[in-house]
Amino acid sequence: MFRVLPVLCALVLASLPAWALNAGLGPPPPTVDRQTPHATVRGFLEAAHAGDYKRAAFYLDLDFLPRGEQAEKGPQLARRLKFVMDRKLPVDLSALNQTPEGDPADGRFDQLGTIPLEGAAVPIRVQRVVADDGALVWVFSESTVKQVDHLFQEYGPLLAETLPAIFFRSSVLGLEPWQWLGLIVVLVAGWVMAVLLERVSLAVTMRLAKWTRVSWDDSLVGAGRGPVRLPYYAVLLALGTSFLLLPRPVQRVIDRVCYSLLIIAVAWFVLRFLRVSAAFVHDKVSSKTRDATRLRSLSTQLAVLRHVFEVATYVIASALLLMQFEVVRNVGVSLLASAGLAGLVIGLAAQKSISTLLAGIQLSITQPIRMGDTVVVENEWGTVEEITLTYVVVKVWDERRLVVPITQFLDKSFQNWGKGGSQMLGDVLLQVDYSTDIDALRAELKRILENEGRELWDGKVQTVVVLNVLEKTLAVRALVSAEPSKLFDLRCLVRERLIVFLRTRPGWLPTVRSETRPVVAGGEQANPGQPTGPAPVPRA
Template sequence: MSRAFLAICVALLASLPAWALNTGLGAPPPTVDRLTPQATVKGFLAEAHAGNYALAAHYLDLDYLPRDKQADAGAQLARRLKFVLDRKLPVDLSLLSAEPEGDPKEARFDQIGTIALAGAEVPIRVQRVVDNGGALVWVFNESTVKEVDRLFGAYGPVLTEVLPDFFFKRTVLGLEAWQWLGLLVVLVGGWALSLLLERLTLGFTQRLAKWTKFTWDDALVGAGRGPLRLPYFALLLAVGTSLLLLPQPVQTVFARLSYSLTIIALAWFILRFLGVSSAYVQERVASKNPDNGDRIRGLNTQLTVMRHVLEVATYVIAAALLLMQFEVVRNVGVSLLASAGIAGLVIGLAAQKSISTLLAGIQLSITQPIRMGDQVVVEGEFGTIEEISLTYVVVRIWDNRRLVIPITQFLDKPFQNWSRSRSEMLGEVILQVDYFCDIDVLRAELKRILENEGRELWDGKVQTVVVLNVLDKTLSVRALVSAPASKLFDLRCLVRERLVVFLRGRPGWLPTVRSETRPVTVVTDSPSPEQGQAPRA
C-alpha cells in the first residue's frame, strides 16, 4: 500500500510544471546576463537608459504579481527604478561582486546601497534565485521591487501624471522626450531669466553706487555686465537639470558645465576689475598732478606691467581650475609630477627663456628704465615707447613704423632715453660763418626766431650762441636751444633754416675765400753798375 502511494505521489510531482521566474514576461533573450550581481545591475541600467523597459523588467523579481500583470507592471517598475537610482543612488559597478556566488560576506543578498524614505533607510538589493531552467540568477529582490512605487512617488518626476505617455515611452540618447523638453525649457528659460536677474542686480547696485562720491564703483558696476550673467545661468542650469532626473553621466556633464561657467565668469570679472581699477588710478593721479608728466608715465608703466602679470596669473589659475575637474587630466598631472625627473629638467630648461622674460618684465616695472611715452633711441632709431608687455616693447618710430624689441634688451643692452629724468632736452645747431660775422647780431636773431616763429616749440629756457671753434678760414658757431624731447627735432630744423636765411641776406658773413696781391721789393747788398756809387760826404 505504501509503495503504491509513493508511486502515485511521484507521478503527480512529475506531472506538475517546473517553477519559473517571471513567467508572465516569457523567456528572457540570450542578451540578458544575470549570472553575477555586477552583470545584473549593469544590464538593468543599460536597458533602462536605452528605453528598453520590457527587457529591463527581466532583472526584477516580479513573482509577487499576477502573471497577466507582470509585463505591463514590470516595464513601469523598471522605468521608475531607473529614475530613483539615477537621482538618489548613483551606482558604482566596481563595488559590486563579479562572482556568480556574490559577496561572500552576504548570505543570499548583495546590497547596492540604501535610500532615505520617510525617516527610514530603504535597502536596494539584488538576490540570487532559481530561474525557470533551474539555474541560479541574480535579480532585484522582491522587497526592493515592492518599494519602487513609494520611492518614485518621493523622488520621481512631478509631471508623470500630467504629460501624455508619449513623453515616457521612447528614449533618444538615453533621455526620454519629457527630459529633452525639460532641457530646452531650462536652457532657454534659464538664459532669459539670468538676463533679467542681471539687469535687476545691476540696476540696484548702480543706484547704490550713485550715493558715493567715487566714480570707481560706478565703472565697476558697468564692468559686471556680462560676467554677472554667467553665474546666474549656471545656478539655474544646475537647479533645473537636477529636477529632470537625468542619468548620472548626463547630470555630471551639466554639473561640470555649471562649474566651468562659474569659473569663466569669475575670471572674466577679475580681468574687467583690473582694467577698471587701473584706469581709475591713472585718472586720479593725472587729475591731481597734471604737470608732473614723469610721475604719470612712471605710474602708467607700473600699472600696465602689473596688470599684465595679474591677467596672465588669472588665465593660468582659471585654466587649471577648469582642467582639474576632469579625472583624466588630473591623473596626467599627478603622473607628470611623480615622474618629474628628467622631464622636469627638460621643461625647466625649455621654459628658462620664458621665465627670464617674465621676470625681466616685472623688474622693468619696478626699476623703470623706460616708461610709457618716453622718447628713446634704440637700435639706431628714434621713437616713443608705445606699449610695454611682459615679453616685448613696442616703439613708435618717427615715421610711424613700429619697432618691436624683446623686453630683456632694455636690461641687457645700452640705449638712449631722452626723457628719463626731465622731458626737456638741449639741441644744437652748428653753422660755419666768416670772421666778419657779428655774433651779437646773430644772438639777437636767434632770440627773435624763438620768441616768434618757434614759440610753440621752444620751452623758453635756453637760447645761446657761442663760437665753438676757430678754423683757418671760418668760425664754427653753435646755437643751443631747449625744448621738450618730442619737439626738439622740429625746433632744431626751424632754427637752422631761419639762421641760414638770415645769413644769406648778409653775404659778407658767409664763409669767403679771399686772395690779396701786394708789390714785392728786392733788397741787395751792393748797388748795380747802372746806379753808380753813392756820393760821399
C-alpha cells in the same frame, strides 16, 4: 491575424514551466547577461538609460506579480527603479562582485546600498535565483522590486506621471521626451530669468553706488554687466535640472557646466575690476597733478601690473577649469610624481619665458622706460607706445612700429630722452667766416625762436657761442631747448633759418682766399710782401 496572436502568446506562456523566472515576460533576449551581480546591474542601467525598459525588466524578480501583469508592470517598475537609483543611489560598478558565486559571506545576495524611506532604510539588492532553464542568475530581489513604487512616490519626478504617456515611452540619448522638454525649458527660462535678475541687481546696486561721492563704484557696477548674469544662470540651471532626475552622466555634465560658468564669471569680473581700477587711479592722479613725468610713470606701472594680474587670472581660471576633468588631474598628479626629471626639463624649456616675465615685472618697478618716453633703440628714434610683459612697441618717427623684446631694455644700453624730464638740449653747428657778427647771430636766433619756433621752443635755453677756431673758418654752435618730441623739428628749423640769414650777409659764409705773385728769373717772387690781389672763392 489579430485573433491568432493572443492565442499563440497564451500557448507560449502555457508551455513554460510553472517555476520559470518572470514567465510573463517570455524568454530573455540573448543580450541579457545575468551571470554575475556586476553584469546584472550594468545591464539593467544600460538598458534603462537607453530607454529599453522591456529589456531592463528581465533584470528584475517579478514573480510576485501575476503572469498576465508582468509584461505591463515590468517595464514600468524598471523605469521607476532607474529614476530612484539615479537620484538616491549612485552605483560604483567597479565595486560589484564579478563572479557567479557572488559574495562569499552571503552567496545569495549582493547589496548595492540603502535608500531612506519613511524613517527606515530600504536595501537595494540583487539576488541569485533559478531561471527557467534551471541555471542560476542574478536579478534585483523581490523585496527590492516591491518597494520600487513607494520609493518612486518619494523620489520620482513630480510631473512624470501626470504628462501623457508619449512623453515617457521612449528614450533618446538616455533622456525621455519629458526630460528633453524640461531641459529646453530650463535652459531658455533660466537665461531669461538670469538676465532679469542681473538687471534688477545692477539697478539696485547702482542706486546705492550713487549715494557715494566716489565714481569708482559706479564704474564697477557697470562693469558687472555680463559677469553677474552667469552665476544667476548657473544657480537656476542647477536648481531646474535637479527636478528632471537626469541620468548621472548627464547630470555630471550639467554640474560641470554650472561650475565652469561660476569660474568664468569670477575671472571675467576680475578682469573688468582691474581695468576699471586702473582707469580710476590714472584719472584720479591726472586730475591732481600736471607732472607729465609722473603720469607716464604711473601709466607704465598700471599697464604692467595690470598685465601681470590678468595673466595670473587667466592661468588660475584655466587651471580650475581643467582640474574638473579626471584625465587632466591624473596628468597633473603624474607630473608631480615625476617632478625630478620633468621639472628640470620644463624649467629649462621655460627659462626664457620665465626670465621675460620677470623682466616685465622688474621693468614696471625700476621703470627705465615709461609710456610716452622718446627713446633711441636699435638706431631708431621713436616714442614708447605700448609696454607688455614680453615686448615693448616703439612708434618710430615715420609711423613704423618697432617691436623690441623687453629684456633688451634691461640687458643693453639705449637712449631715453624723456628719462631726465620734459626738457632736452639740441645743438646746431655752423661754419662761418671770420668776419661774421656773432651778436647778430644771437639776435637772429632769438627772433627765430620767439616767432617761427614759438610752438616748438620751451623758452628756456637759447645761446650762440664760437665753439672752435679752425684754419679758415669759425665753428659756431647754436644751442636750444625743447621737449624731446619737438627737439628734432626745432633744430631743423633753426638750422634752415640761420643759413638763410647768413646768405643775406655778404662775406659771412665761409670763403677761401688765395694770393698770386709774379715770378722773376731765378724762381724768386717779386715784391714778396705785396699781394697782387685777393681772389675769394666761396666754399660750398
